[in-house]
Amino acid sequence: MTAALLAVFIGSSIRLAMPLLLAAIGELISERAGVLNMSIEGMMLAGAFGGAVGAWATGSPSLGLLVGLLAALPVALIQAFLTVVLRANQIVTGLGLNILVLGATTLAYREIFGARSRETIPGFPAWTPPLLGDIPVFGEAVFRQVWLVYAAIVVVILAAFVLRQTAIGIALTAAGDDPRTLERAGLSVEALRFGAILMTGMLAALAGTFLSIGDIHTFTEGMTNGAGYLAIAAVIFGNWTVGRTVVACFVFGAATALQFQLPAIGLDVPNALLIMMPYLLAFLAVAGLVGRQTAPRALATPFRR
Amino acid sequence: MNAPVTDAKSSGALLELDGLTRRFGAFTALSAVDLTIRAGEVHCLLGENGAGKSTLCNLVFGMHPPSEGEMRVEGKPYRPVGPRDALAAGIAMVHQHFSLVDEMSVVDNLMLGRVRGILDRRGWARRLDGLAERYGLALAPFARVGDLSIGERQRVEIVKCLMLEPRLLILDEPTAVLLPDEIRSLLGVCRRVAEEGAAVLLVTHKLAEIREAADRATVLRQGQVAATSEAPAREIERLVRAMIRRDLDTLDSAMAATLGVAEAGPAEKPDKPKPAEIPAGPDVLQIDNISQRDADGATRLNGVTLTLRAGEIVGLAGVEGNGQSELGLILAGLRAPDSGRLFLGEQDLTGRKPTAFTQAGIGIVPEDRHRVGAIVDMSVAENIFLNRTGDFTRFGLLRRQAMYDAAAEMMQRFDVRATGPDARFGRLSGGNQQKAVLARELTAPGLRFLLAAQPTRGLDVGAVEAVYALIREAASRGVAVLLISSELDEVLTVAHRIAVIYRGRIVGERPSDPRHRNAIGAMMAGQAAPEEPAISEKAA
Numbered sequence: 001m002t003a004a005l006l007a008v009f010i011g012s013s014i015r016l017a018m019p020l021l022l023a024a025i026g027e028l029i030s031e032r033a034g035v036l037n038m039s040i041e042g043m044m045l046a047g048a049f050g051g052a053v054g055a056w057a058t059g060s061p062s063l064g065l066l067v068g069l070l071a072a073l074p075v076a077l078i079q080a081f082l083t084v085v086l087r088a089n090q091i092v093t094g095l096g097l098n099i100l101v102l103g104a105t106t107l108a109y110r111e112i113f114g115a116r117s118r119e120t121i122p123g124f125p126a127w128t129p130p131l132l133g134d135i136p137v138f139g140e141a142v143f144r145q146v147w148l149v150y151a152a153i154v155v156v157i158l159a160a161f162v163l164r165q166t167a168i169g170i171a172l173t174a175a176g177d178d179p180r181t182l183e184r185a186g187l188s189v190e191a192l193r194f195g196a197i198l199m200t201g202m203l204a205a206l207a208g209t210f211l212s213i214g215d216i217h218t219f220t221e222g223m224t225n226g227a228g229y230l231a232i233a234a235v236i237f238g239n240w241t242v243g244r245t246v247v248a249c250f251v252f253g254a255a256t257a258l259q260f261q262l263p264a265i266g267l268d269v270p271n272a273l274l275i276m277m278p279y280l281l282a283f284l285a286v287a288g289l290v291g292r293q294t295a296p297r298a299l300a301t302p303f304r305r
Numbered sequence: 306m307n308a309p310v311t312d313a314k315s316s317g318a319l320l321e322l323d324g325l326t327r328r329f330g331a332f333t334a335l336s337a338v339d340l341t342i343r344a345g346e347v348h349c350l351l352g353e354n355g356a357g358k359s360t361l362c363n364l365v366f367g368m369h370p371p372s373e374g375e376m377r378v379e380g381k382p383y384r385p386v387g388p389r390d391a392l393a394a395g396i397a398m399v400h401q402h403f404s405l406v407d408e409m410s411v412v413d414n415l416m417l418g419r420v421r422g423i424l425d426r427r428g429w430a431r432r433l434d435g436l437a438e439r440y441g442l443a444l445a446p447f448a449r450v451g452d453l454s455i456g457e458r459q460r461v462e463i464v465k466c467l468m469l470e471p472r473l474l475i476l477d478e479p480t481a482v483l484l485p486d487e488i489r490s491l492l493g494v495c496r497r498v499a500e501e502g503a504a505v506l507l508v509t510h511k512l513a514e515i516r517e518a519a520d521r522a523t524v525l526r527q528g529q530v531a532a533t534s535e536a537p538a539r540e541i542e543r544l545v546r547a548m549i550r551r552d553l554d555t556l557d558s559a560m561a562a563t564l565g566v567a568e569a570g571p572a573e574k575p576d577k578p579k580p581a582e583i584p585a586g587p588d589v590l591q592i593d594n595i596s597q598r599d600a601d602g603a604t605r606l607n608g609v610t611l612t613l614r615a616g617e618i619v620g621l622a623g624v625e626g627n628g629q630s631e632l633g634l635i636l637a638g639l640r641a642p643d644s645g646r647l648f649l650g651e652q653d654l655t656g657r658k659p660t661a662f663t664q665a666g667i668g669i670v671p672e673d674r675h676r677v678g679a680i681v682d683m684s685v686a687e688n689i690f691l692n693r694t695g696d697f698t699r700f701g702l703l704r705r706q707a708m709y710d711a712a713a714e715m716m717q718r719f720d721v722r723a724t725g726p727d728a729r730f731g732r733l734s735g736g737n738q739q740k741a742v743l744a745r746e747l748t749a750p751g752l753r754f755l756l757a758a759q760p761t762r763g764l765d766v767g768a769v770e771a772v773y774a775l776i777r778e779a780a781s782r783g784v785a786v787l788l789i790s791s792e793l794d795e796v797l798t799v800a801h802r803i804a805v806i807y808r809g810r811i812v813g814e815r816p817s818d819p820r821h822r823n824a825i826g827a828m829m830a831g832q833a834a835p836e837e838p839a840i841s842e843k844a845a
Contacts, residue, residue, distance in 0.1 A: 167420045170413045174406045181404040185418030186389035297408070 007141035009254075009261045015145060015215065017253025018152050019044070019207040023231035024238070024245050025159050026203030031235055032163065033196035034176035034189075036300040038094020039079045040204050041228025042101030047072040047208025049105040052219035053112060056121045061213045064122070068209035069202055075101060076201025080194045087302035098228070106221045113219075123217035124148060146214040148206070155203065160242040172196060176296030179303045189303045204228070226279075233282030240295060248285070252278040318380070319344045319504045320365065320396075320473055325374035327360055334360040336528040337374065342473065347495050347505045349515045349537060351548055352525035354765040355734075358508045359401065361525070362477050365506075366398045367391040378472075397466035398475040403458050405465075407451030411444055415465055436464055440494050455625060456487040463494060474498055475506045480514060484624060485793075485826045492518040510548070512541055524548050549766060586615025588650075589785035590754045595645030596809075597631055605631040606642070607809040613754065613785035618776065620796025620803040620817060621789045624829055628809035629789045630672060633758040636787070637669045638662035639677075649754060663692060666753035668746035670739070670760050672789070678742045681731035685723050686712030688730045689745050719744040720771060736768025743775050755779055758789040773799050793825060807831045 023040055030037040050071025055064025075097055082088040113119065124146045132143040163169040171192055174182040179189040211227070212219045230252055238245025255277035262269050320342040327335040335357045342348050352358045364371050367385030376383045378394050385391045391398070405414050412429045430446035437443050442460045450458060459479060466474055476495070480488045495505045495518050507518065515522055515537050522537035523530060524547040532547035534540045590613040597606040606628045613619050623629055634640040635647065638659035646655045649665045662669075671677040679688045686709050690697065697708040712726035721740045723733050730738065739760060746755060757776055761769045776799060780786050790796050796803050800817045805828040813828045815821040 166423050167416065170409060170417055170424070173409060173413075174417055177408045178404075178406040181406050182417065184388055184398075184400065184404040186387070186392055187418045294408075 003137050004141070005261065005265060007138045009257055010138070011142045011144070012260065013250060013254040013257040014142065014149060015253075016256045017249045018145075018149050019210040019215070020227060020231055020234060020252055021156060021246060021249040022152050022207035022210065023204050023228060024234040024249050025156055025242070026200040026207070027231050028235050028238070028240065028242065028245055029159065029163075029172065029203070030193075030196045030200040031240060031299055032176045032296060033172045033193045034179060034296055034298040034301065034303070035083060035193050035197055036090045036094070036232075037079065037197060037200050038091050038232070039075055039097035039101075039228075040094075040200060040231055041224055041226070042094075042098040043072045043075045043079075043201050043204035044208035044211070044224045044228050044231075045098075045101050045105055045222070046075050047205030048212040048223055049109065049208075049219055050205070051209030052121050052212040053108075055123065055213045056119070059122055061122050061124045064213050065206075065209050068212075069205045072201045072205030072208065073198075076198050076204075079201070080197040083302065084190050084193045084197065087304065090300050090302070102222055109219060109221060121213060121217050121219065123213040123215075146210070148210050148214045152206075152210075155206075156242065156246060163242060173296075176298055179298050183303075183305070193303070204231075207231075230278060230282055233285055236293065236295075237282065237285035239293060251281060255281060317344065318342070319378065320383075321377040321380075322361075322365075323375045323377065325361070325364060325376065326372045327357075327364055327369060328372045334528055335364070335371075338525070338528070338530055340523055340530065342504050342506055343521075344472065344504050345499055345502050346520040347499045347507055347518050349519035349522040350506060350508045350525065351510060351515065351522055351544060352531075353510065353549060354763065356525040356548075357528040358525055359477055360528075362398060362475050362506070362508060365391065365473075366396060366475060392469060395469070395472035396475065397469050397471035397473070399459070399462045399466055399477065399479055401477045401479075403462055405450045405458055405461055408449070410447050410449055411453075411461055412446045414450055414461060415468060419468075432468065433464065436467055440464075440467065440497055441490065442494065456483055459483065459487075459491070463491075467498070471503055473504045473506060475508070477508045478510075479507070480509060480511060484830045485823075486830060488514070489517075512545065515544070516541065526550075586617065586783060586785075588612050589615050590787070591646075591648040592632075592636075593646045593648065595632070595635060595642040595647065597628075597635065597640070597643045599631075605809050606635075608645070609806070609809070609811055611787075611804055611811060613787060615753075615783045615785055616780050617802065618780045618786040618788055618800045620800030621787060621806055622793055622796045622803050622825055622829055623789075623791065623806035625791045627806050629758065629791075629806060631809075632806075633669075633672055633756060633789060636662075636667070636756045637671065637677075638667070663749065666749070666751040668749055668752050668755040668784075670742055670746055670755070670757040672758035672762075674735075674738055674742060675731075679730050679738065681729070683730055684727045685716065685721065685730050685733065685741055686726035689715055689726075689741055691745065692749070715744045715748065716741070719747075719775070734765075734768075736764045736771070739764060739768065739772055740775070743772065747775060747779055752779070752784055755784050755786045756789070757786060759791065760788070761790075761792075761795060793822065793829070797822065797825075805829055 023044055027037055027040050047068040051064045051068030054067025055061045058064065079093060079097055082093045083090045126144050127147050128140060128144040129150070133139045163172065171182060171187055174185070175189050175192045182192070183189055207227070208224065211223060234245055234248040234252060237248035258277065259271065259274040262274060318341045322338055322340040325335060325338045326333065338361065350358050350361065363369050365376065367387050367390050370386065383394055385394065406417065409417070412426050412433065415433065416424060416429055433444060433446050442464055444457065444460055444464065450461060453461070479491060483491065492514060495507060499505050499520070507514070509515065519537040522534045522544060524532040524544050526548060532544055534544055537544060592609055592611045595606055595609045596604065599605050609628070609632060611619070621629060631640070635642050638654070638657060638661065641656040646653060648654065649667060652665055654662060654665060675681055680691070689712050690708055694703060697704050697711070709726040715721070716723065716726065719740050721733070721737050721744060723737060730741065733741065746752070755776070760772050760776070764772065776786055776788065788796060788800055797817055797819055802814065803817050803821070803825060804811050804814045805825055806812070807828060808831065815825055
């Protein structure tokens with residue numbers, strides 16, 4: 001593999017890992033608080049759709065981003081209301097919401113765009129940061145990215161800091177490991193979990209808009225295509241820590257990028273096998289084959305007094 | 306917030322309960338309770354399980370609202386709607402079950418709910434050291450709570466409360482899980498806190514603790530105040546009568562064990578109907594050099610060897626978490642040991658399935674009644690005949706009426722009180738649930754060995770006695786019984802012989818005799834047994 005090809009591979013790995021990373025960090029926040037937020041797939045799809053429609057209608061990708069965030073909000077609110085307030089089964093509500101969002105966005109897409117489905121949607125341009133871009137060979141290929149990529153990195157660092165070094169961080173951990181204790185400490189399990197789900201919704205929506213107006217500048221029906229589930233797998237793979245979840249996302253991203261790179265360097269690997277790669281890795285992670293899993297103890301358990 | 310209290314003030318009421326009543330559905334847990342707690346006193350709250358002690362604490366701590374009645378703190382109305390209000394009023398509580406997050410460090414647990422923004426872990430570690438010095442409660446600030454011993458975890462709980470400089474510290478049965486030494490140091494902390502001017506409400510049913518620490522005492526029975534005492538150390542007998550309506554010298558062994566009478570001093574030693582001679586039946590169960598590691602690779606059982614003879618009750622004493630649970634799972638066939646063998650008579654059961662264990666004649670009363678012992682959503686009858694539904698089927702169909710009839714008979718024989726055989730198991734009281742589990746296990750055909758793991762945990766005194774009687778009856782039929790218990794009084798009462806487990810090893814064995822109490826207690830704490838005067842085994 002030449003240096004140029006390697007640079008392209010790294011660049012596209014980063015680009016493909018980013019939506020996954022945003023969603024996985026969002027999912028991590030919910031799961032650390034004890035909510036297995038299956039509806040992340042639907043949240044992403046709602047964000048992607050809202051972003052596309054917003055950008056197309058206003059002509060401004062920034063307004064599109066805003067619409068994307070707003071579009072995921074009802075999904076997050078319903079998820080939070082059902083699982084935290086009504087204590088419904090988290091997995092069932094999540095799957096239900098995913099199906100609902102898939103149906104709703106597909107219907108709305110056909111209603112709004114109809115025959116104009118080829119229409120391009122204004123998206124964010126790629127941007128090269130000043131000094132980094134000047135690095136020979138790698139500069140352009142690796143660092144020329146949508147600014148959302150850099151925003152995502154900041155978000156991840158912030159999330160890690162909040163989880164590790166702040167009062168909210170230990171409260172979230174307690175909500176997921178031992179909610180009863182958290183309540184006895186005078187904090188509200190419901191408020192923390194509700195807030196965590198909303199936060200997940202926002203990060204998932206950001207991930208969704210990245211897909212539609214950050215990366216390929218179009219919307220297709222069901223375009224998240226399991227990315228949300230992959231984000232959940234990344235959290236499991238990452239053993240519910242920020243650091244390892246980031247690694248997992250980049251592994252998944254690189255596995256996806258490989259699909260495009262291997263043919264380019266003339267390696268004849270069946271394409272189907274490559275497409276399967278991230279899912280295979282995720283499967284191994286979920287099956288517990290990658291190290292010992294220490295999920296939050298109260299994960300997916302509704303809190304009852 | 307917690308200025309030294311003058312004498313005049315210390316006689317004043319800190320917390321007053323006035324006609325406090327709490328109902329749960331049709332059940333009245335607490336009925337018109339009046340109680341005054343003064344600053345600077347250790348106030349003991351006595352009562353059997355189910356007498357309403359925990360309910361009272363929970364009302365004061367704001368976990369439930371009272372149905373009727375009023376509470377006042379320093380004369381001002383106090384109506385907490387949650388623990389937050391209680392904490393704001395200067396009331397802190399150590400719960401019966403620890404409220405610590407095992408996965409977090411000691412300081413993180415201390416800071417939970419107490420800080421905002423960015424964590425100052427070093428500053429809190431220093432505060433912890435300061436408190437540790439003041440009360441003699443040493444703790445490693447950055448240790449993970451899950452790695453601490455039970456005694457250390459309780460220290461964290463207490464420090465957590467003391468950091469708030471509370472005016473009232475509530476301790477809900479704090480000594481149930483502690484070793485004798487730890488109990489002594491805990492009572493010392495209680496005294497210290499009271500001397501500094503705060504009040505301590507100590508919930509207990511152990512007489513020795515009242516003797517040692519209480520300034521005043523209140524007895525609850527069936528949700529009502531049955532007695533109060535200004536000088537409880539001198540009025541133990543009256544308090545016991547009020548608590549269980551029986552005199553000290555007519556206590557049966559179960560009550561003596563529950564109350565810790567053996568420790569209580571003068572009123573020592575009610576007559577013990579315990580057969581001291583160890584029955585000399587043939588060997589039934591052989592645990593041969595069993596070791597096991599957990600998922601983290603930590604050794605949980607380390608070469609455990611123990612032989613039980615027919616008709617013998619062996620008590621396995623130890624502080625919880627020293628390998629008893631793991632041994633229980635192995636004896637139930639739910640887990641295979643990493644090494645070592647397990648024999649029932651001549652039959653090698655190592656690595657066999659649970660059904661093989663049952664067929665070979667092993668009965669299990671598991672530690673966790675709800676998860677392993679029974680299916681709470683099924684009926685009592687279904688639970689009693691869970692392993693024998695085949696007896697009630699014809700052409701593959703279950704004849705439910707026949708099963709109910711047989712269950713009704715069993716329920717009468719084992720005194721399981723429920724609305725009927727079709728009652729949901731989960732609706733039964735703990736004692737009746739345990740009796741139903743015993744009914745199933747003890748009537749299994751060909752029973753040769755019974756494992757009873759913490760069989761009386763959470764039961765009231767009456768049910769405790771019934772469980773002991775059933776265990777003894779099984780032993781007299783020639784069943785070998787292993788009684789796993791963290792209550793030293795319990796094994797002393799029921800067992801013929803006591804083996805002590807510490808960190809996954811059997812560290813010693815003694816005949817079951819109260820005179821070995823200190824030696825056994827020391828072994829439970831991991832110390833070598835102290836030199837003890839030679840006790841002739843026949844003397845008992």
